[in-house]
Amino acid sequence: MIDPVTDVKGARPDEQITTNPADASQRMRMQTPMIAVAPWVIAILVLLFLPLVFTNNSALTIMNQMSITIIFALAYNMLLGQAGMLSFGHAVYAGVGGFACMHIMNMTDFFASIPLVILPIFGGLFGMGLAMIVGSFSTRSAGTVFAMISLGVGELIAASSVIIVAFFGGEEGVSGDRTYAQPFFGVEFLQQIEVYYLTAAWVIVSALLMFLWSRTPVGRMANAVRDNPERAEFLGYSSRWVRFYSFVASGFFAGIAGGLFAINYEILTEENLNTTSSGVILLVTFLGGVGFFFGPIIGAVVFTLVQTVLSLQTELWAFYAGSLFLATVMFFPGGLAGLLMMHVPVFKLGKAGHLVMPYIKTLIPAAIGVLGLAALVEMTFHYRHAATGDNEMTVFWTTFDSHTLLPWLIAGAITIIGLGIARATAPDLKEAWNEANTAGGGA
Amino acid sequence: MDLILVNLIDGLVTGLLLFMLSAGLTLIFSMMGVLNFAHASFYMLGAYFAYQISLALGFWLGLLIAPLIVGVIGAGVERYGLRRVHQYGHVPELIFTFGLALLIEELVQFIWGKNQMPYNVPDVLNFTAFSISGNSIPAFKVFMIFVSVGIFLGLLFVLTKTRVGMIIQAALSYPRTVEALGHNVPLIFMGVFGVGTALAGVAGVIAGPVLGTFPGMAFVLGSIVFVTIVIGGLGSLWGALVASLLIGWITTFAKSYNIEMEGILNAIGIATPENLSDNPLRDFWALTSPQIADILPYILMVLILIFRPQGLFGKRES
C-alpha cells in the first residue's frame, strides 16, 4: 500500500527535464566529482564555524539535539523514503542503542579504557542487533503488515521499559557520566562545545555513510523493491532480503543516534522508546521530505526549532506544529525539500529572476496574514485563559490590552488584508511559475 | 465463579465500546486504505460535544446531537482534507490524519482547557442495576451494552439488507467498477467517513462519563483500535466485533487474575533460578498478568500478523 516516493514524484511533474543533484540516476551522469563533494565540504565548514556564531551553551545544546535528530531522521528515511517501509516503532532501535551505551558508560573499567568518541558505534551495533531480530520476521512483507508489526513491537518494547527495570531503569531511566571515558587527546568532554564537535563529526560521518549506502547495489535495489517488488524479484533479487538489509542498516544508524543521545544528555528514559518518539520521527522525516536524501535534515532542523524554541515563546506551539504538518501534507506532499527542489528546473532554465517579483507580491502578504492569524489565535487564547485582571499581553514585541477592541481590529485587518493580497496575487504567481518552468518557448 | 460472570460482563462492555470505534475504522480502512489516526480524536470530540450539550440540554439530546456534529465534521474532513491528499498516496494520507489528531487535541485544549471535564452519568441511569456477590453492575453499563448492540445490528442490517449497503460493499472491493456503473463513489466515501466518525462520536458520548473526559482520552485509546481491526481482519465487520470482544475479555481477565510468570514457567518445567534478586532476568520472572494486560493485544497482533497476515476474518492481505 505504500510507495510514497512515486507519489511524491508525481507531484513534481518536471522531473524529466531536470538534473536534480539529489537524484541518484542523474548525479552519476551529470556531475563531476567536484560538485558531488561540494555539499559535504560546505556542510563541514558550516558545522565547524557555527559555534563561533552561537557561543552560548543553550544554542549548542539545541544544535546537538538537531544533529541527533538529523541522524535519526536520515536513518528513518532509509526505510520510509528509500525502501518504502513505514515503521511506527522506530524509536526503539535508537532507544535500545542509547540504553546499551548508558550501560557501557556505567561499566567503569571498560568505559575508562575506550575513548568516548567511539561509544556511538556500540549503540549502532545494539540497534542493529535488535533490528536483525525484529527484521527476521517483520520484513517478510511490506505495507500494512510491516507497519503494524512495527507498531506492535514498538509498543511491546516501550511497555517493557517500565517493567524490565534491570535494563531500562524504569521511570527514572539509566544515567551515567561521560567524563569517565578515556580522555581523547586530552579532551574530557566536560564542556558542551567539546560535545558539539563530537556530535558534529558523527553527523558528517553517518550522513556520508548513509548517502554512500544509497549508492550501493543494495541501496539501489531498495528503491526498486519499493516501487515494484515483483519486477525486482524477476531480476533475481529477493525483495525480502533487500528489505531486511535496509532495515538492519537503518537500525544501525538509529542506534548511533541513540548513542549520541546518551553522550549528550547522559540519561536515557522511557521517552526514548515510546510511540510518541516514533511518531515524531515520522513527522520530522515527512515534513522535510522523503523523496530527497537531504529532506530529513531540513525536517529535523525545523522541527527541533519549533519544539524547543517556539515552545519558549508560546504554549500553543503544538497547535502551530500540527497546523504546519497539515499544511505541508496538503499543499506540499514533497515536504520542505520537495518545495525547494521544485525550483531547480527554474534555475536550470535561468528563469529564477522571473519569480522574484511575484514571490514578493504573494508570499510577503501571505506571511503577514499568517502572522496576523497567529496573533488572533494568541489573543483568543489569552482572552479565554489568562488570569482575571491580567489583560496585558505581548505578541510580536507589542504589548497591549487583550480586552479592548482596537488590537482585535488591527490584527483582524492585518490578517484579512495580508491574506487578501496574497489571494489576489496568487494567479499571477501561478502564471509566472508556469512561465518560468517552460523551457524556451515550451518544453 | 461469580467473579467470572462479572468479568464477562465487564469485558463485554469494554469490547463493545472498542467495537463502536473499530467498526467505523475498519470500513474506512478497507474502503479508502486510510489508516485514520484521528479516529480516536473523533471519539474525544464526541465526548466533549456531548458534555457541552448536556450542560444546556441534558444528556439525551447530547447523545443525539453530538454524534451528528462529529459525523458532519468527519465528512468535512474527508471532503476538504483527505480527498485532496488522497491523490498523493497513502503515506501522506496517514500523515494527514496524524497531524489532524495532534491538531484536534490542541483545539480541544484550546477550547475546554486542560482539566478533566465533570461529564457525569445522567441521574436516570445513576443506580446499580444489579449486583453479583457484592460487585455492582451500574445501570449505565447495561445501557452501554444495549446502545452498542443496537448499533451493531443496525449497521449489519444497512450493510447487508439495503441498497446503499450493497453499493458500499461493492465499492469496498471494486470502486472503479461501481463508479463505472454510475454511482458517485466519492460521495459514498464521504458518507462512510462521516458515519464511521459519527460512530466514534457515539462511543465518546457514552464512554466519556465512565472513562473520563480529558484531552488525553484519544491518545489512551489511540493505537489499540488499529490493533483490533488488524486482528479481526481489515474490512470485516464480524472480524472487528470478534476482535473487540476478544480484546475486551483478554484484558479484563488478565487484570482480574494475578497470574505470575514464575508460576507459568515453573509449570512448563523451568525452575526458578537461585538468587533471583541478582538475576538479570529478575523482572521478567516477577511479571504478573495485570502488569502486561494492556500490552497483550499487541502481542496477539504481532503473532497473528506473523502467522495469518490477513487477520482472523480477513479475506485479503493488507
Added chain:
Amino acid sequence: MKNITKFGAVSALSLIIGASSAFAADIKIAFIDPLSGPFASTGTNGLHQFEFAAEYMVNDKGGLLDGKTMEVVGFDNKISPKESLIQLQVAIDQGIRFIVQGNSSGVANALTEAIEKHNKRNPDSRVLFLNYAAVDPALTNEKCNFWHFRFDANADIKMDALTDVMVENKDIKKVYIIGQDYSFGKAVSDAANRMLKDKAPEIEVVGDELHPIGKVKDFTPYARKVVSSGADAVITGNWGADMLGLGKSIIENGFEGPIYTYYAAGSGITAAFGESGKDRIRLISQGSINPIGSEEARELYNAFLKKYPDGNIDQSRIFNTIGMLSQAIEEAGTADDVVAVATALESMEYESMWGGKLFMRPQDHQLIQDMHVGVHTNDGLDFDYDQSGYGIKNESTVEMASMDSPTTCEMKRP
C-alpha cells in the same frame, strides 16, 4: 541548500533566545514543568500559583534585598526528561539561578543529576534545584545532593502520617494497595506494607498490585478485585487521570470503605468526583486549607481567586517554597551566590501561613512539616476546589511528621 536553511534557522534561534532574555527581573526563577500535552493542567496550575506567590508575597511587598523583584519564568518541558535538560540549559544561559520543578520524579531525577554535573563542571553558573512536588524518596536519600531541596513531604513521610491515621480507625482490618507501575507507585506500596506491619500487625494487606501508568482505559477489573477481596480501605498513590479513573471505578462498582490517596484533589479531579466521593476520598497533604491556616492565608487565597476565579491553591507548598527562598536570599544578602543561599536554606525554620512550623532538615534537604489527612466533602469548607462546592477538610494532623526518620543521604558540601 541545506546549509543555508540551517544557517537561517540557527540565526533565528539565537535571535529568539536573545529576545526572551532581553527583559529582566532582578531575581528569576525557572519553572520547568509540562505546560503542553497530557499533563499540562497540573503544570499550568502550578505555574499560576508560583507567579502569584512571587507577585503577592515578594513584589507587592517591596521586593528583596532593597527592592529587587522576583519573576517566575515558565519553561515547557512536555514532561520529557530530554526537553527538561534542554530547557535547563536555556534557563541557565538566561542567567537564572533557581530552578523549580515538581511533576514526575523521573524528570526530577534527570534534573538533579544534570544540575549536580553542571555545578561541578561550571562553578561560575551554579544553580539550585527547588523541588516542590517530586516525592521519590531516593531524591533525599541515595541520590541526594547539596543543590537539591525538597519542599514536599516525600512518599515515605506521607505514608508514615497516613498509616498513623489509619491505625487509629479500628474499622480497618483489611487494606488493598494499588498504584501505578513505576518507581513512585512501588515506593508507596513498599512504604505501606512496611509501616502497616510495624504499626498494626493485625491489619491484613489483602491486595497489593501495580497497573501500567497512563495506559489503563477502564479500571473496572481492578475495582472488581478490590471489592471481592473484602478490603475495608484502599491506599493508592495514583495521580491525574489514573487517580480519577481508579477512584470512580472503585466507588461505582460497589466498594464502600475509605480510599486513602496522595493526589485526589484539584485540577478538575475534585469536581469530577463530586457527590460520589463524599466522605470516601481521604487525602494526605500539607498546609491547611479547611480550616484555613491563618488570616493571612485567607487573604492570599481570596486574592488568588480574584485573579484566577477557576483556580485552586492545591499546592500550598509552592507558597512555602517562595517564602523560604525569599528569606534565604535575605539572610544570605545575595541572590547570585547560590552556595550562600543554599547554606541559609539548610536548617531554616519558617512559620508557614498555612499553619505550623517548617524545618529544612540539613542532613538530606527534606522539609519537615505538619501533615494533614483530609476528607472530600462539601460540608463546612472555607475554600472549595474546582468551583465545585467540594473540597478537602482536615480530619487529623500529624505534627512535624517524620522529624526523626532515617536517611541514607551523605551530603557533600562544596
